Amino acid sequence: MDYTPLTFLPKLEDSIKQILNTPITDERKEVLSPLIHYIREKQDKNEAINLNFICTHNSRRSQFSQIWAKVASSYHGIKTNCFSGGIEITAFNERAVASLQRIGFRIISDNATDNPKYEVFYSDTAQSIKAFSKLVEDQSNPTSNFAAIMTCDHADENCPIISGAEIRIPVRFEDPKKFDDTELEQKMYDERSLQIASEMFYVFSRAND
Template identity: 60%
Template sequence: MTLFSKLSDSVDKALELPISPERKELLGLLIDFIQEKINQGEMVNLNFICTHNSRRSQFSQIWAQTAADYYGIPANCYSGGVEVTAFNERAVDSIMRAGFDVIPTDTSDNPRYHILHSRGGRPILAFSKTYDDPANDAKNFAAVMTCDHADENCPFIPGTEQRIPLRYEDPKAFDGTGQEAEKYDERSLQIASELFYVFSKIQKK
């Protein structure tokens, strides 16, 4: 698989970012879940969850699926929330700046997008939804909690085999400021860095 040229440059930047030992310990939980599934010959299903499914969980789904495809790991990466809002337009813009091809498929208040990382690649479906939306067609998944509110207020998520806390700071804090684009891109690349690290550690059968 050959990533789009601009996206490949973004991945190179992400791979250069340092990851602290504390974060690597958390990421190890996700690595172990994925590796066990691969060892058992089972599909890897990951559901990235935050409250509104508008920013961090969307970044996580997109980068995780891209990393899985890049390293040739069979995985279904989803995202969801506890409330339906919309894939925030600032996050959409950030994904475009990273080099993804973003194709809107409708113009509703909660638009759907097909996100492409390479020519001929399988589109990643992105829109705001609850974690149990039919589009998240998975059972036996790891629930990866990307925000503290969802992690603390969703004590039980049906279908979960393992719950993994992987919280990220919300770029929403910089909405409307001169740092808005910078902080969205910073958070996106942090997530890319960590999820590419995760999938790079998986040993294929």
């Protein structure tokens, strides 16, 4: 069956055009190579692709990564199940949520006080992404046959075993948290989100080669 590309939300579509033209350094390509290999291997074996993006609090980088990986895989027509988790529960940081809204996602919250649950829409014809802070072993995450993708150095260094993971892949990103409550806050959250987006689009484009 031929793949029919999704129609993305209009503002997000404009952001994707920018993302597709963002260069990836050779250093980052090397970092991303094991993830590309994993996805290709799963496709070759006709096995499910399950990616769990992990950082300490599951509040910023792992959420960005889960969401952008889902968008990028959908764009390239590679069926992928994308998850995220942490080693502590906090909340999907409101600054990260705001950044995704600026870039073009439509986001709905249940307005819970401590750890809101969000629906993140990237297309009018695709199922929304459910996003909230959770532990790696949360019941919504896979328990086996998944890649654990470590998006922060703290989680990578302090969580030596990810139960059920068939491979562990470090893909670390700088934390935009250091810019909270500064005049650079919005700029750096958007910059980190778009960096993660460009790298996820690169990964799935190469997986399709």
